[in-house]
Amino acid sequence: MFFSERPPEVLDQWEGLTNVLSRSSELPELPDAATWAEMGPGERDAFNNRRLDYLGADLVISTPQLRAVVRKAQLAVLQNRSRVAGRLGVLISGESTMGKTTACLAAMKTIYGRYALQYPQFMELDHKPVIYIEVPAGCTGKAVVGRFAQFLGLPIRSRDTLESLLTTVVGQLQKSRTVLVVVDEIHNLSTVNNGNGESVDVLKSLSNRVPATFLYAGINIHLGPLLTGDRGQQIRGRFTAEVLHRYMTATTTEKALWKKIIESFEHQLLLFNHHEGDLAADTEYLHDRTRGSIGSLGRLLTGAAQWLISTNVEASDETITREVLESIPLDIDASENWLQSDLAHMDDGK
Structure with a gap:
């Protein structure tokens, strides 16, 4: 389950680009608790592979x-x-x-x-x-x-x-x-x-x-x-x-848009115990962590979801918490900014 069975596509070749552009972007449907409980190991692995491939295909958020x-x-x-x-x-x-x-x-x-x-x-x-x-x-x-x-x-x-x-x-x-x-x-x-x-x-x-x-x-x-x-x-x-440009949170309108973008990602994370709006209390943290970059935000949230799916936790444990988010590394640019922000907060607390 760690490695995809689907071969990687190359955009700068006609066949690869065609496969990407013609691929259905329909969100896979999560089975209910009873159906999931009745699935054998093979069925669960197959569905988890579908979830991981969907999350790894660069989710497109309509901003x-x-x-x-x-x-x-x-x-x-x-x-x-x-x-x-x-x-x-x-x-x-x-x-x-x-x-x-x-x-x-x-x-x-x-x-x-x-x-x-x-x-x-x-x-x-x-x-x-x-x-x-x-x-x-x-x-x-x-x-x-x-x-x-x-x-x-x-x-x-x-x-x-x-x-x-x-x-x-x-x-x-x-x-x-x-x-x-x-x-x-x-x-x-x-x-x-x-x-x-x-x-x-x-x-x-x-x-x-x-x-x-x-x-x-x-x-x-x-x-x-x-x-x-x-x-x-x-x-x-x-x-x-x-x-x-980066998304800002200086005004009420900007904060509302950032919150909506996070919820749009949450809607597509395909986790059994995480739902749209569950990260409402972490919007400021997510902005500080990613510097308002939608690319960094996408990697952070999909990475957290993929990690939970790949580690075979129980369905009830598939929740993105602050602890899970902290365990997901980001690009150097976002990480350096987060470290500087962290140090600044520490200084303010003195």
Whole structure:
């Protein structure tokens, strides 16, 4: 039960992305106490595996920020329907652990689902409505195009020039009827050098030649050199931006939203003895612990739930307590902040 039987999916390959986007996000139903008591060890292990896989698949919480990203992506796709030039795009920015890739997935899943409804036979027609690539650090223009080629399953030969490879990729994207192209980790192009400048030009060329909407995502790209100079001005003139930020609790409205986000996670934790609202007394603790990062909050709560499920405790013991939360390690950034906050509280108590 400790290891998943489901092979991991890779987003930057068509088959893996398709599996993720077409996977049902329906919440598994917990059996009642009597049914659980009657289950044999094998049945319980199988159900626990389902719970662990669901919790490990990056729960998507419908926050205002995530809804804004999805809406902007949908609107850009609509506005680009008949454009032959100057197509609009979307830029997602923010610090690490703010949920940028999760927001990308939500946008891709929405567009993919709408396309599948309109064109039920799209798989047989070899359409690829959604494309996802990650930009490698310090890459050249050819390396960026190579990522598209790999996603599309196109051969890459050492003798291929940038232009020949670009022409092949453009042709395949047009043939694939691609409507949304997600370029993640684009902050890797923020350093000003010839290779990165060439890569930005390649992305611009692709957006001009492929009738698709481009969505860029990266760490604090709204503050970096990617949006400066002539190249940056072109992006600023065509892209709408959604900057994902930490959730604050300074006002009553902010506190209510943070509490609602926690409850949304609780609703999906699949524990027998933990229910939505049970962490109401710990909202301030959870904010201090995670610095208001939805990514850190998700890892903390799902990690606690997975630990309780994997340790084979009784159904009545499946409750997330402060002790359980304290036992779950978080990312270095959140942990350092929590230590500083803890020390500050100690000083205040002197």
